[in-house]
Amino acid sequence: MQARSRFEQHPLAYVRRQLGWSMERLAHELQAAAARHGMILNPGRDRIYKWESGRVTAPDDDYQMLLAEVFRVGQTHVAQLGWPWWLPAFDTPHDFSPRGTRAALREVLVALHHPDRRTFLAISSGALAGAAQQWATVEPERLAGALNGRRVDPTLVTWLETRTDELRAMTNTSAPECTDLVHSLLRTAIQLIDNAVYDHATERRLHQVAASAAQCAAWLHFDQGEHAAAQKHWLAARHASHAAADRDLGAGILSDLAYLATWLNLPATAIPLLETAQSHTRSPAARALLQLRRAGALAASGDTHATHRALLAAEKDLNRARPATTPAWASWMSPADLEVDSGRCWLALGQPRRAEQALTHGVALLSPSRERTRSLALAYRAETALARRDLETAAHDARTALDTALATDASRCIRLVQQSVQRITRHRTTHPAVQTLHEYALSRTAD
Structure with missing residues (x-):
């Protein structure tokens, strides 16, 4: 669903x-x-x-x-x-030029000090699609103009790259505790890009650090329901990855923006973004992730056959994946994710038994550290039980999902699970397990 x-x-x-x-x-x-x-x-x-x-x-x-x-x-x-995109509330994407890249990164730097409280998408769907096409066709340029300041120490760049990889791994399991660390790393990278002296190779490495840090920050904002801030960080990350000439990372960031659109029930915006990203990544693991996200958008659109084809393509690519060819941003992609997202797709397409089978397999395969994904998978599985009128199982899975989501402190997960609990507890007068779930959910909310 x-x-x-x-x-x-x-x-x-x-x-x-x-x-x-x-x-x-x-x-x-x-x-x-x-x-x-x-x-x-x-x-x-x-x-x-x-x-x-x-x-x-x-x-x-x-x-x-x-x-x-x-x-x-x-x-x-x-x-x-058209409505509501004509309203004077949306930003215009920066072009893929040295000036545009600087502007996108500086906007993020300002936002770190003055958070934007908007929670709707800050860029219209048409503008996103146009910017995606520009990203796919424009070759990156070096930053224009002389930079004043101290020359960047190569040891510092290496340290920043190492910390970025470590923080990326942490954001999968420790959010939101590492938010300040990610923001500090991002701030440092942007300030070095703006003020330091470096050669072309170092310039690319600094932009890659900025892109990875901004991508991590975007996910942290997304998990807390701060969609406009997440989008702003993903757009800056896409600019920085373009300046670093890292097409694979750029494709991953574009797919993140598409995932946000699907989450916000805008699959028509997500599908063309994913198709553009798909044509610009070579890693099998990355292609599997993009196909899986495309399947989610297609399922939300109600296209059963296209969803099935995308899921099969994701499985084929995942079977070809090897650690040596997997970029850091897709390193978490696993058979468990394939099963969980397949289950979500089948649930959206009104096939609860098929969804339940995939979700059960996915939950069993998930690493213990993947609690956010586990909470969502259990909520989806509770929905399959509700669709089958198995209220006792639905109540059990929903309660476990609620406990798991609350422990993550991720607003995105908590809200989705709470919506599932609300749908299930509408039936509390027909089954004692559902009444118990209702009382338990109220007590956890009060806490």
């Missing part, structure tokens, strides 16, 4: 709050705009709330015309981009 969209702040709410307007004030502005056009409309606070909460997919054409007038957005822009 595909998780619902997790936009915690709708772009309309963001724009309204940037102007310092209440819902009532926006409704008043719309009413005044309607009067100027001789239209008799009375939007009211309730209508604004429905737009911002997603209860209404999009305002009708008249209201979008009035909103655009109120926000001073051209009607051509509205027609070209």
Whole structure:
């Protein structure tokens, strides 16, 4: 079952709050705009709330015309981009040039000191697709201009590379405790790129450190439900990997952005990103991971046959994977992940028995350190039991998933598990195990 969209702040709410307007004030502005056009409309606070909460997919054409007038957005822009992408709440991706790379990295540096509280995607789906195509075709350039400062010590670069590899391994098991360490490493790499003196080989190594650290930071933000911050870090990581001429890492980062889109129930955005990334990576393990993420997006779109083909391709690539050809960012990819994600796909496609078989196998194969993945797998398996009306099994798996997720302190996992628990506990009057789960979940929430 595909998780619902997790936009915690709708772009309309963001724009309204940037102007310092209440819902009532926006409704008043719309009413005044309607009067100027001789239209008799009375939007009211309730209508604004429905737009911002997603209860209404999009305002009708008249209201979008009035909103655009109120926000001073051209009607051509509205027609070209569609709702909600035309709202003045989205950033524009930087181009793949030395200046663009510097700008992307400096934005992250600023964000480390002044966190961005937005939680919706900061880049529109169309802009993401365009930037992905540019990434795939533009060759990297060296940074332009002379750099002032001390020459980078090669020993320092080696130390940074070693710490990056160690922190990448830690983020899979120790988040969010290592967040400050990752941010410190990223800050150091960006400052060296900006201010130090180095040769071309060192420049590439520094950008690779920055790309890897930004990718790790993005996952840490994603796990805490901070989607805009995660996206900003992934975009900076993609720029840095491009400057480092590391196409495999760039493909992995592009697939991370696609995974975020699928998580936010935007599979149509994810699929073309994954197809672009797939054509620019050579490692079998990396290709397996990208195929698995593509399968997830296809399943969310309801395409059973394409999902099956992608899962088969992922299995074939994973069987060809060897440690010597596996990049660090895909080193965690394993048969357990193949089974867990296959189960999630079959659940989304309405095949609970097939999903349960894959999830059970995946849980058995998971390393004890992979508790975040375990919590999600158990939640998905609880959903399969619910679909089969096996409420006792559903309650048991949901309780274990809840305990596991709470122990990880990862908001992403906790929220998904809580949603599963809520769906199961709607049946608490029909089975004592579900009533017990309901009471237990309330007690854990109170803690």
